[in-house]
Amino acid sequence: MSEILCQWLNQELKVSQTVSPKSFAKAFSNGYLIGEVLHKFALQDDFAEFSESRMSSAKLNNFSRLEPTLHLLGVQFDQSMAHNIITEKPGAATKLLYQLYIALQRKKKSVLTGVEMQTMQPLTNTKVQNMKSETFQDRHRNLIPRQTDFNLMQVTHRFQEQYKHTNKDLVHMYFEKLEKFQKLQEEQRSFKIKERLSRRRQNEIMAKIQAAIIQIPKPASNRILKALDTQKMLKKKTEAEDVANEIKKFEALIKKDLQAKESASKTSLDTTGQTTADLLNTYSDDDYLKKIQKRLEEDAFAREQREKRRRRLLMDQLIAHEAQEEAYREEQLINRLMRQSQQERRIAVQLMHVRHEKEVLRQNRIFREKQYEERRLKDFQDALDREAALARQAKIDFEEQALRVKEIHEQIAVERVQARYRKHYSICAEILDQILDLSTKVADYRMLTNNLIPYKLMHDWKELFFNGKPIYEQASLKHLPAKLSAEQLIELEKRDLLDNNDYEDYKNMVGEWTLPEEMVDNLPPSNNCILGHVIHRLIESSLPSQVESTVPELPSFVIKGCVLGKTFSGKTTALKSLEKSFPIQILSIDTLVQEAIQAFHNEKISGALQKAAEEKALPVRQESSKENQDLQNIFSAEALPETEGTNTRKTPKAEEVVASDSFSELTVRAQLGAKSEKLLKKGKSISDTLLVSIMVNAINQIPLYKGWVLDGFPMTLNQAKLLEEALTGCNRNLIELEGKKSQISTLAVDHTTSREVPLPASALDFVMLLDISDNSSLNRMNDIMAEAFSSETPHEDINQRVAAKNQDVDEDQNLRDQIQHRIVGFLDNWPLLEQWFTEPENILIKINADIDKQSLCQKVKETFMTEIMKKENKVKKKLKEKEAEEKEEVSPTEATSPLPPPPEPEKEKEVHSQRERSKTPAAKGKPASEPPHGNRESLQEGKGKKSETSLKRKGSPRGKSPGGKVPVKKSPADSTDVSPAPVVPPPPKPGSEEWVYVNEPISEEIRSFLVPYWKLIENSYINSIKTVLRHLREGQHMVIAYLYDIRTDFQQFLRRPDHKQDFVSQWQADFNSLPDDLWDDEETKAELHQRVNDLRDRLWDICDARRGEAEQECLDIINESWLQDVIGIAMNHFFSLMQAELNRFQDTKRLLQDYYRGMECKIPTDDTKRFTRVPLVQLDSKDILEFQLRIPLVRQGPSSPESSLSKPKTKAILKGKIDYSLENIELNFEADEKMVMDTWQQSSLAISHMVAAEIHQRLMEEEKENQTADAKEKPPQVAANKKVKKEPPQKKKEDKKGKGKSPPMAETAPVIVTAEEAEEMEIKNKLRLRIKEEHLAALQFEETAAQFRLELIKVKALAFLEELVTKAVEVYKLMEKWLGERYLNEMASVEKLTEVARYHIETSTKIQNALYLDQEDFCINGDIKVFPDLSPPIRPPPVEREENGTLTIERLGNLRDQFLEIAPKGIIGNKAFADVLLDLVTMNLGTNNFPSSWMNLTQPELQELTSLLVTNSEFVDWRKFLLVVALPWPIPLEEELLETLQRFQAVDEEHLGTVTFEQYMQAGLWFTGDEDIKIPENPLAPLPFNRQEHLIEFFFRLFADCEKEPPQLDYTQMLLYFACHPDSVQGVYRALSVATGTHVFQPTEMPPLGAEKTSSFTDMSPIEEYPELEDNFISEERELQEEGEEKEEEISENANTEMISMETLLKVFRGANEAQDANRFASHQKTENVYSENFIKVFQDLGSKNLEPIEVAVLLKHPFIQDLISSYPDYKIPVHIVSVAHAVTVLMKECVRVPSEKCSRWEN
Secondary structure (H helix, E strand, C coil), X not given: CHHHHHHXXXXXXXXXXXXXXXXXXXXXXXXXXXXXXXXXXXXXXXXXXXXXXXXXXXXHXXXXXXXXXXXXXXXXXXXXXXXXXXXXXXXXXXXXXXXXXXXXXXXXXXXXXXXXXXHHCCHHHHHHHHHHHHHHHHHHHHHCCCHHHHHHHHHHHHHHHHHHHHHHHHHHHHHHHXXXXXXXXXXXXXXXXXXXXXXXXXXXXXXXXXXXXXXXXXCCCHHHHHHHHHHHHHHHHHXXXXXXXXXXXXXXXXXXXXXXXXXXXXXXXXXXXXXXXXXXXXXXXXXXXXXXXXXXXXXXXXXXXXXXXHHHHHHHHHHHHHHHHHHHHHHHHHHHHHCCCHHHHHHHHHHHHHHHHHHHHHHHHHHXXXXXXXXXXXXXXXXXXXXXXXXXXXXXXXXXXXXXXXXXXXXXXXXXXXXXXXXXXXXXXHXXXXXXXXXXXXHHHHHHHCXXXXXXXXXXXXXXXXXXXXXXXXXXXXXXXXXXXXXXXXXXXXXXXXXXXXXHXXXXXXXXXXXXXXXXXXCCCCCCHHHHHHHHHHHHHHCCCCCCCCCCCCCCCCCEEEEEECCCXXXXXXXXXXXXXXXXXXXXXXXXXXXXXXXXXXXXXXXHHHHHHHHHCCHHHHHHHXXXXXXXXXXXXXXXXXXXXXXXXXXXXXXXXXXXXXXXXXXXXXXXXXXXXXXXHCCCCCCHHHHHHHHHXXXXXXXXXXXXXXXXXXXXHHHHXXXXXXXHXXXXXXXXXXXXXXXXXXXXXXXXXXXXXXXXXXXXXXXXXXXXXXXXXXXXXXXXXXXXXXXXXXXXXXXXXXXXXXXXXXXXXXXXXXXXXXXXXXHHHHHHHHHHHHCCXXXXXXXXXXXXXXXXXXXXXXXXXXXXXXXXXXXXXHHHHHHHHHHXXXXXXXHCCCCCCCCCCXXXXXXXXXXXXXXXXXXXXXXXXXXXXXXXXXXXXXXXXXXXXXXXXXXXXXXXXXXXXXXXXXXXXXXXXXXXXXXXXXXXXXXXXCCCCCCCCCCHHHHHHHHHHHHHHHHHHHHHHHHHHHHHHXXXXXXXXXXXXXXXXXXXXXXXXXXXXXXXXXXXXXXXCCCHHXXXXXXXXXXXXXXXXXXXXXXHHHHHHHHHHHHHXXXXXXXXXXXXXXXXXXXXXXXXXXXXXXXXXXXXXHHHHHHHHHHCCXXXXXXXXXXXXXXXXXXXXXXXXXXXXXXXXXXXXXXXXXXXXXXXXXXXXXXXCCXXXXXXXXXXXXXXXXXXXHHHHXXXXXXXXXXXXXXXXXXXXXXXXXXXXXXXCCCCCHHHHHHHHHXXXXXXXXXXXXXXXXXXXXXXXXXXXXXXXXXXXXXXXXXXXXXXXXHHHHHHHHHHHHHHHHHHHHHHHHHHHHHHXXXXXXXXXXXXXXXHHHHHHHHHHHHHHHHHHHHHHHHCCCCCEEEEEECCEEXXXXXXXXXXXXCCCCCCCCCCXXXXXXXXXXXXXXXXXXXXXXXXXXXXXXXXXXXXXXXXXXXXXHHHHXXXXXXXXXXXXXXXXXXXXXXXXCEEXXXXXHHHHCCCCCCCCXXXXXXXXXXXXXXXXXXXXXXXXXXXXXXXXXXXXXXXXXXXXXXXXXXXCCHHHHHHHHHHHHHEECCCCCCEEEHHHHHHHHXXXXXXXXXXXHHHHHHHCCXXXXXXXXXXXXXXXXXXXXXXXCHHHCHHHHHHHHHHHHHHHHXXXXXXXXXXXXXXXXXXXXXXXXXXCCCCCCCCECCCCCCCCCCXXXXXXXXXXXXXXXXXXXXXXXXXHHHHCCHHHHHHHHHCCCCECCCCHHHHHHHXXXXXXXXCCCCHXXXXXXXX
């Protein structure tokens, strides 16, 4: 089935993960694939929220989302199945997938989506399903362990497995060692045996040698030898005979057999003759013959074989005999030889001994070599094992070190995140504080302005908010000390910010200074280009530009870039592969520094060798070498600054670094290496400037056709800046400063030079970032180090091995120490570098380096190819643009080629003109002698008829200079120059783009004066404007605050106290004091009405008087001089603005005049006229003399009535009813308006007069110059005069119609001299005319701008004053409105009081509640009564009544007193208890102790009733009886019992275990008195009896110890009684919980409630008589069942972990530990608890020898405790005693038994 499901998942559904039957359970353990299957069937819409992780949170999320969908499909799915799938239980996932497959196929047939299926379900099922889903999630969350627990389990399992493997390895190693030891012992044993044998043999040989040497035996006698030989021969003969006898016996046996066979054959032939005849008939004769022949042949063959065997035996005997003979002969020979001599025998023994010794030595040597070989093998194996152990330990150390590095990195990352969080938090907190300040500020001003906040205020607050400044004032700026505080500095910054914003609004005419509609059409140009050019020229001449363009003429195709990234991101690896594929050079700063230092050392050594060789050479050679060296030093000193240049701008000087002369002989590379080595030897890092110098030096060595890429450089922003400056020669900061310097003037800007300087292109074509995570970088470092560690080659010498290991360890440790700093440094510097490489031109390319090596190299190659293509396209585009520009430049040069070059002026002028031509391309190609076309414009510039006529009159003398257009020259070039174009363009206007400015040289004195003078003009103008606007801004705040103050003060004045309430109280007291018999008298009523009228009149008089006072107050406020003062101050501010504009115009006019007069080489005029002063408003009435005033003052006051009446217009300020006081405001406003208009007219006329005076002065100077020129031009030559007179008509003709003919060359010599002078005069006149046009145009532009500014100030001043007066008038009208409304309200309240009084007079009733007349409000105060109410009747005390046979509190108290007297300890005998009840029932006392339903009980019935309370076979707890018969009362839950116990313990501060009655009432029980007691409407009826409140008091009296004073209650013992439960087991667990103070959970499943049978009386209960009791206990049982289920769900691993002692356990299981009061005469002797011995044994069994407390969970597992809990009856509450008693009474009356069905129902 799993294969079918796998095929369905992989082929049909094509899930994201291939599923196989082996990995089926693991693949579906996290629920992701199940969600994907449901998502493919459009059933799981929230599949995007699923997680593919195997974390416990991901599993919980996935299965929680799967549960509703699976239930919607009808698939059986619960928490147990989910748990089985998560734990990868075999078959669980297969079963679920099979059910899901069937459900999905069914759903596929129905063609319904998940939403449709969900909507088709009923609403109730949906709600139930939602509840089930929530329950599933809760239970599922409890079932699934947390990820930390799971990880802990995995770690524990891993360590356990590792422990098992370690134990196995140890055991295996132990057995190997044991085997080796045994083997060694065996080898030693065998060696000892061999050694013992060899020693024995040696001893024997030695013994033989000694015997041979000492005692040589004599040879035996011949007789003995012969006897021995005969014996041997005899023995051999006997043996041969024995063999022969055996052969004979064998032959005899064979013969016997043959004979027996022959005899048997004969008898058979005789006896069976008939058979033979038959056989002969049957078989043929041939067969018979053949058989006989065959047998004969076999017999012959057998005989032959026997003969052969006999013969062979004989031969063997013969051979043995011969061998014996040969041995005998040899022995005889040996004996004969042995007998030769004793010396020979001795020598033979010695030879044998020597041979034996040699053999022993050889064996020993072989054995020793074997031992050596084994020793070598063992040592080698031990070395291998030691190396393996060291390698394992090194690997473990390496892994631990890697983990420590990761932990350090994580700690650093956490610190960075925390620092970033603190930074962001502080920023957010600051922003939030500013938001709160802004909100509160807005709220304050909404209150001040009636929700009408001015736009300007809100705009200023927003600016402060956006700039991060506090909105509220931090410190006062009135009296600033010498050393400012931080708050004062912040306030100054705020003020400067607002001042700048106000000035920008004023300058750009936006915001409050927006132009009105009538002025928009007359808007002048925003900038005076002529003045801007003048200022720019002056400032530029004083501050020459430092920025030079470094754009190369021909762009290069060479690619340049750098690769950046973290450590181990793959930079070097990728660049090495890139270098193999492309012709580029890779530059690494580390390698370059090392090479530079190495070059320094090499050159130093070579220099030393060369010096030594030179010292040995000839003196002549030395002199020549010195000369060459000096020349070389000179050249190197000259070349060094050129090569370094901008690259080493910040490097220290050579004499500061090296103190010897030989330093200059080194190359640049070696010098840089020397500086680097010196810094490194001092322990310092190499500076950025030195690093950049080394890098640039290496770049300069690369051929021009070859590209280069930097490896990991630059690393900081400073290095990037220095590198770009060194490669491009440009500094971005200097370029930005140059751009700012070009915009220094804010009042006038030169548009031709104010263009922003473009930032140069970056020195790099691309910057490639290999992005990698920190963990990946650390992992790569660990992998590289592990690979290096594993690839180590073993060293032969141990010293070399140790040295290499120490070196590797040091390198690894350095790498580990540096990796953190490198990563942190990169993270700190990268944001700045990223901004640097992306801002001017985005050259940054990010590549994900978290991939393998080959993919990264391939990706880098592709990116590099793309950048190369981009560079080629970019260069080709630039070349095309350059070619197009060259073509465009060639075409105008060709058009203007026939024109002659301009005449050569003076040297200074020539240099200046060349500079201007290079800066202004519009002037290219125009000759300097081109006539200006500004005459028409100059005629229209002047103002007034007189100036115009003078201009017209003096416009023609321009051509009166001698020489005119130099018509005397006859060269063709001159003729082409003079001839004009056929179409004459219109002349350019001064200040336009076509206008060529006059840039004549100015003396240095004038320039040095004009530049600071312009700065002074600008600063004074800006500061004046800012100061005035600041005062206007602050005045607005003051106006708002003052208007709010007068409103609130007037409201408080209207609410001032009055004395009306005193009169009302006196009248009410008099009214109520009237006797009762006079209330119905008509005359009395009339008198009372008259008193009411008198009271009303008196109150009305008070209201009129208050109204008069309020009107006078309002009039005083209106007549205050505040409004006039504020208006006067505001007018002075606007007049100050006009004065600033007027001062600016006057100063600018003087600056222009001095500038242009300086270009005309004239002395600046000394202007003795005083500057025009705008008069200000005099705010006080003091008389000041005119000579004491620097600024004229004007008195502020209303205009004459005649003038005011003559004005027909009406203002919108005083709409509606006009008061006399407000008419004065109107008159004052009109006077102020007229003053503003007059001041504006005066300022405007002053500017016009100054312009007219300047023009008039220009004309006068021109006339004087013309007159002097005419006087000089009167020579005696007439021809010249005639020629001069004829020049103007010639000029006019040339202007109208261009003729290319030159005049005839008649007069040559005299005309040439006069022509030069005439030409010079003509040039001067033209220049003077251009200067005049430019000067007057600039002046007129300034006049227009100043007039427009003044008009705007006038309009805004009138609007401001009108708004101010409008606000004040609105406040005054609002005050009058409040006054009228209050007066009417007060009069209405008096009328209401009168009506109430007349009503009580007419109804003849007293006014009990106080009449309250508070200003405009009238009310009757119900809380205050003038005379007290009548006392209500006293209710009788509540009486408790008998209901349904329930015992009253009084009866319970009586029973408690009687039982306490009989058995004070609470335990009474069974029989005695029944007798007491019988006595109480039968005697007269029963009516006072029991209800009527108990009175008919008999003694057997009482005994049966008593059996329900029997704790054991003999005794009854009467307190438990009273507790039961006191029902109904709320049965507590276990949580309520514990909460009550905690309250008692909190009250019991001394921890005595007992409380007094006050403490008992303070702590309270789990229930209180009845809160829903209905109070009867009848005041004489008693209140209902509060039974629960009295029960609480009764329970204290029931369980308290009355013998003590005051009575003490053991609250734990009392709560143990309340722990009783209908289920005895549950009651025991409740009691244990109370005793321990915490929840004690039941480990096993609870038995069903009510399963135990009590007695026959319990089974008989009329439920119909007590339905409320049944409902109470049934609901209680249900709550307990639900509580148990919830507890089972909530039981955690730490349940029942609390400790329980022996004393607590004995307190729960009481047994017989209390005195048994069988009767009143019983002995009060205490006995031991029957369970104490068993408990001691249980504690000892559980490991508590000294009876220390043990865990509850451990105690509950003991079988004795389990049996005791299941059988202990004391905590079972007989809840049906009352019902049983009532049932007995009923049954006795009716004599009917309760059916068994009802009994079973009651039991259930």
